[in-house]
Structures are given as C-alpha cells and as structure tokens.
Amino acid sequence: MPEALKSKLIRFAKVEQIKLVLQDLNCLSERLFVVEKHFHHMVAQAFALGATAVVSRPREIIFKLAQIEVAEKAALTDFAITSREIADGAAAFASMFSAAQGGKLINLSDAERATSEIIDSIVLNGLGAWLDDVRRYHEGTYQHCLLVTGVAVGFALDIGFSSLDVKQLGMAATLHDIGKARIPLSILDKPGRLDPAEDEIMRRHPVIGCELLKDTSGVSPEILDGVRHHHEYLDGSGYPDALTAPEISDLVRLLTISDIFAALIESRPYSPPISRQDAYKILCGMDGRLERTLVKAFRNVALVA
Ligand SMILES: [Fe+2]
Numbered sequence: 267m268p269e270a271l272k273s274k275l276i277r278f279a280k281v282e283q284i285k286l287v288l289q290d291l292n293c294l295s296e297r298l299f300v301v302e303k304h305f306h307h308m309v310a311q312a313f314a315l316g317a318t319a320v321v322s323r324p325r326e327i328i329f330k331l332a333q334i335e336v337a338e339k340a341a342l343t344d345f346a347i348t349s350r351e352i353a354d355g356a357a358a359f360a361s362m363f364s365a366a367q368g369g370k371l372i373n374l375s376d377a378e379r380a381t382s383e384i385i386d387s388i389v390l391n392g393l394g395a396w397l398d399d400v401r402r403y404h405e406g407t408y409q410h411c412l413l414v415t416g417v418a419v420g421f422a423l424d425i426g427f428s429s430l431d432v433k434q435l436g437m438a439a440t441l442h443d444i445g446k447a448r449i450p451l452s453i454l455d456k457p458g459r460l461d462p463a464e465d466e467i468m469r470r471h472p473v474i475g476c477e478l479l480k481d482t483s484g485v486s487p488e489i490l491d492g493v494r495h496h497h498e499y500l501d502g503s504g505y506p507d508a509l510t511a512p513e514i515s516d517l518v519r520l521l522t523i524s525d526i527f528a529a530l531i532e533s534r535p536y537s538p539p540i541s542r543q544d545a546y547k548i549l550c551g552m553d554g555r556l557e558r559t560l561v562k563a564f565r566n567v568a569l570v571a
C-alpha cells in the first residue's frame with residue numbers, strides 16, 4: 267500500500283471517510299487490513315469495508331504480506347506451487363550431491379534455488395502440506411534434506427525471523443548434510459541400525475560437508491558453522507567437536523532441533539513414520555542437550571503449523 271494512503275487511513279476516524287479512501291483500492295485483488303487489537307467487531311468492520319485479510323500483530327503482518335507476494339507470483343507463473351517446488355528442490359539437491367560425489371565444486375545457485383522455493387511453498391501452503399507432500403514423493407537423503415529445510419524455514423517464520431535470517435537458516439539447512447554425498451550408499455541407505463564402524467564413518471559427514479563448502483564463494487561463516495556443528499549438543503555430548511552451550515550459536519541450535527525432528531518424522535520403507543506428536547515428545551525428552559526455550563517455541567511448528 268502506498269505510504270500516503272496508509273497515513274490517510276490511520277488519520278481517518280469515520281467509516282464514511284475510510285470508504286472514500288478505499289475506492290482507490292478497488293482494483294486490487296488482495297487488501298490487507300491492520301487492526302489495533304484482534305477484537306471481533308474490529309475484524310468484522312475491516313471485512314465489511316473490503317478487507318480480504320485482517321491482521322493485528324507484527325508477526326502476522328510480515329507472514330501475511332509474504333503469503334500475498336508468493337500467491338501473486340504463483341498466479342503469474344500459473345503452476346501448482348507445492349509439487350513443482352518439491353520437484354525443483356529435489357533436482358537441486360540431486361545436482362549438488364552429484365557434484366560433491368564427483369569431486370566438482372558445488373553450485374551455490376542450486377542451494378539458493380531450492381531454499382527460496384521451499385520458503386515460497388511454506389509461506390503459501392504452510393509447513394503441514396510441505397511435510398505431507400515431501401514424505402509422499404521422496405525417500406532417503408533428498409527427503410531428509412527437503413524436510414529439514416522445510417521445518418527450519420517453518421520454525422524461523424514462526425518465531426518472526428527477518429526474511430534475510432529465514433534465508434540464512436534455510437541455506438544452512440539445505441546444505442547441512444551435503445557431506446553425506448561422500449558417505450558410501452551401503453551405509454547411507456542401510457535399513458536399520460549402523461554398526462559401530464559404519465557409525466564412525468557416518469559421523470564424518472559434518473566435517474566433510476564443511477570441507478566441501480569452505481572454498482565456495484558466497485557460503486557465509488554462519489552457514490559453515492551450521493554444516494559442521496548441526497550434531498553438537500549443549501552438554502558437550504555431540505560431534506564432531508564436542509562443543510558446549512557457549513560455543514553453539516542460535517542458528518545451530520535451531521538447525522539441530524529441525525534436523526532431529528525431520529529425521530524422526532521421515533517416512534522410511536522399512537519402518538512406520540513417527541507421528542509429529544511423538545517426535546515432539548522425544549525432543550522434549552532431550553533436555554540438557556537442546557535449548558529448552560527453543561524446544562518450547564518449536565511446539566507451534568511441530569504440532570500446529
Ligand atoms: Fe547430519
């Protein structure tokens with residue numbers, strides 16, 4: 267909405283005056299109204315005046331504006347956004363993993379494309395639709411990466427991150443397991459538990475991922491930190507560096523919670539998926555290793571979004 271119109275609306279107290287100003291907006295398909303408090307009568311009046319959506323809190327406003335932007339983009343390009351974005355995301359992961367397997371440089375634009383399409387899809391359709399569709403159509407490592415990025419993005423949006431920070435966490439999530447490209451498939455796709463020797467090899471993937479990305483231009487130190495440390499726990503029991511709480515950044519803490527949750531709810535050919543409720547209970551039982559306040563905040567994402 268133009269700034270001049272916004273301030274006019276704030277000044278006008280009478281409904282008739284507001285109606286006059288709103289005539290200018292008749293050509294718009296989406297009209298977002300902001301009310302001071304989410305009282306029923308205020309919301310009802312906003313809809314009576316022509317609102318297509320009404321919000322009252324800053325977080326809702328940011329989220330709603332992003333939804334409108336993505337919906338407009340989807341209308342212009344005329345595609346079924348969730349399925350196309352899953353296909354694009356999986357293609358970008360395939361491209362990154364095959365580059366890493368073949369010793370080639372990872373193309374950061376693949377990660378950027380996957381991340382921004384996942385953000386668009388979650389803003390438009392919500393996290394639940396993303397999780398259901400990904401689990402329906404994909405298996406293994408790509409499924410895991412698509413789910414972790416979706417969960418991390420949903421988490422960042424829910425706690426009101428700026429769009430830059432949503433993207434930063436999304437990129438860290440997209441790239442977090444890139445080191446698995448160098449882990450033998452017999453270990454990566456083994457149904458059931460890994461033996462200790464296999465587990466030791468698997469545990470190398472954060473360091474491998476960091477090595478693969480450290481010379482790629484455009485990969486920020488925060489993203490490298492996320493890739494290397496997403497298996498660290500606050501009590502020092504994680505790997506590869508056995509970091510403790512003061513050394514673990516907020517981005518890593520959010521990423522670790524998203525990673526564990528996504529791993530728990532994955533659909534696997536050899537075992538039934540764990541429900542989102544049960545997965546959240548497991549996170550709650552990891553007190554001391556995960557930050558309690560963040561796990562509490564994650565409830566909304568795990569059970570509602
Ligand atoms: Fe990992």
Ligand SMILES: [Fe+2]
Nearest residue numbers: 414442443525
């Ligand atoms: Fe992971």
